[in-house]
Amino acid sequence: MDLPLLRSTFAVVERRAEHAVTYFYSHLFWRNPGVRELFPEDMVPQRDRLFAALTHVVTGLDDPGLPAYLGRLGRDHRKFLATPALYAAVGESLLAAFAHTAGAMWTVEAEKAWSEAYGLVAELMLRGAQEAVAAGEPAWWDTDVVGHRRHGDDLAVLTLRPRRPYPYLPGQYAGVSTLRVPRVWRTYSLGNAPREDGTLDLHVSRIRGGAMSTALVDGVRPGETLRLSAAGGTAVSRTPPGALRTYICAGTGWAPVRALLEEAAAHDPAAEGRIFVVARSREYLYGREDLDQLAARLPGLSVTLITSAPRHPRRQATERLLTALRACGRWADHDVHLAGPPGFLTEVSEVLAELGADPARTHHDVLPPAGRFATRPATRAEWLLEPPAVHWHDPAARIPHEDRS
Numbered sequence: 001m002d003l004p005l006l007r008s009t010f011a012v013v014e015r016r017a018e019h020a021v022t023y024f025y026s027h028l029f030w031r032n033p034g035v036r037e038l039f040p041e042d043m044v045p046q047r048d049r050l051f052a053a054l055t056h057v058v059t060g061l062d063d064p065g066l067p068a069y070l071g072r073l074g075r076d077h078r079k080f081l082a083t084p085a086l087y088a089a090v091g092e093s094l095l096a097a098f099a100h101t102a103g104a105m106w107t108v109e110a111e112k113a114w115s116e117a118y119g120l121v122a123e124l125m126l127r128g129a130q131e132a133v134a135a136g137e138p139a140w141w142d143t144d145v146v147g148h149r150r151h152g153d154d155l156a157v158l159t160l161r162p163r164r165p166y167p168y169l170p171g172q173y174a175g176v177s178t179l180r181v182p183r184v185w186r187t188y189s190l191g192n193a194p195r196e197d198g199t200l201d202l203h204v205s206r207i208r209g210g211a212m213s214t215a216l217v218d219g220v221r222p223g224e225t226l227r228l229s230a231a232g233g234t235a236v237s238r239t240p241p242g243a244l245r246t247y248i249c250a251g252t253g254w255a256p257v258r259a260l261l262e263e264a265a266a267h268d269p270a271a272e273g274r275i276f277v278v279a280r281s282r283e284y285l286y287g288r289e290d291l292d293q294l295a296a297r298l299p300g301l302s303v304t305l306i307t308s309a310p311r312h313p314r315r316q317a318t319e320r321l322l323t324a325l326r327a328c329g330r331w332a333d334h335d336v337h338l339a340g341p342p343g344f345l346t347e348v349s350e351v352l353a354e355l356g357a358d359p360a361r362t363h364h365d366v367l368p369p370a371g372r373f374a375t376r377p378a379t380r381a382e383w384l385l386e387p388p389a390v391h392w393h394d395p396a397a398r399i400p401h402e403d404r405s
């Protein structure tokens with residue numbers, strides 16, 4: 001495959017990404033009546049996602065990990081009802097959009113290189129999907145909502161009972177979809193270690209204008225059905241029994257940490273280390289009872305709760321956390337588990353590295369990809385060639401202007 005040619009044409013297309021994406025979707029929907037209904041109503045996040053995904057593929061074409069990644073992606077895309085015919089239609093429209101946007105750069109060689117590259121991507125994704133079918137894995141898991149507990153105006157913990165066994169590890173996340181917001185999938189961490197009755201918790205923080213989080217916090221009620229996609233994420237426990245560890249979470253980042261603590265309480269109750277729970281204010285420190293109970297089962301872990309002072313911006317809590325982390329020692333000996341808003345993860349990881357924590361032992365979910373569109377919140381949709389990273393929503397999207405700092 002002609003990588004330099006792929007990259008040089010992509011660089012040209014990328015400069016007119018907005019135009020290319022508009023052309024791509026218009027072409028796709030015009031040529032394939034019926035396909036529009038497979039996509040969410042709000043297409044704006046789709047546009048960002050498409051280019052984030054293309055960037056990932058183009059930059060990673062020579063990455064030996066790409067086939068496995070694309071296989072997982074294909075397996076996951078069954079939830080979007082992605083058929084081989086749809087993969088072919090997407091490829092055709094993508095090439096048409098590139099040809100239109102790249103102008104004089106779109107030579108016969110460039111078209112051949114892109115056609116081959118897309119063919120390979122589609123083949124690897126479809127193979128992943130076929131393997132999942134062969135293994136008997138469903139495209140998604142239907143679950144019944146059996147509990148819905150509010151914590152203040154913006155937070156809710158939903159309890160779901162999957163209708164068939166749902167495999168996952170503590171610390172992982174799942175795509176979630178509700179018919180209240182058709183065809184939209186959002187990622188949420190699973191808030192408990194697997195239970196005997198199979199139920200699992202989602203912790204949801206409402207974002208302003210966020211259709212999915214608003215539906216889950218305000219709308220969804222027990223008795224309704226939610227769909228879950230296959231669990232993903234590598235921020236699972238790798239700490240050997242007895243080794244030191246630190247758990248740091250902010251906001252609903254408490255969910256995966258809670259799951260990891262449940263796992264530790266069951267299998268490694270003598271674990272030693274520390275837990276830091278950060279929230280924008282005392283009212284947002286939800287789940288205190290659970291934390292107290294888990295702390296009692298894990299007496300070797302010290303617990304520190306950190307919030308912003310009343311009427312102070314929410315990020316003051318992060319500054320307070322960083323002060324507390326600087327006062328701790330032996331970072332090189334600790335496995336660290338981090339969960340929370342993307343900006344929080346970036347800032348805390350950097351400080352931890354400065355303090356001597358080993359980045360290879362600092363575990364958190366992948367951050368949203370950097371790039372041209374990265375500053376826009378990608379909140380409510382996923383589709384073919386979704387971006388590589390989990391799109392935790394951008395908390396800035398829900399901070400009122402007067403509270404930004």
Ligand SMILES: NC(=O)C1=CN([C@@H]2O[C@H](COP(=O)(O)OP(=O)(O)OC[C@H]3O[C@@H](n4cnc5c(N)ncnc54)[C@H](O)[C@@H]3O)[C@@H](O)[C@H]2O)C=CC1
Nearest residue numbers: 205250251252279280314317318339340341343344392393
């Ligand atoms: N596995 C993971 O990493 C998980 C991540 N999340 C993400 O965590 C966030 C939770 O949202 P909320 O509960 O509403 O939290 P929030 O918006 O109330 O933030 C909680 C605290 O995080 C810190 N923070 C927020 N934005 C920051 C930034 N840009 N830089 C530094 N510190 C920052 C502040 O101290 C704030 O008080 C969402 O973005 C969600 O997508 C949620 C669950 C799991």
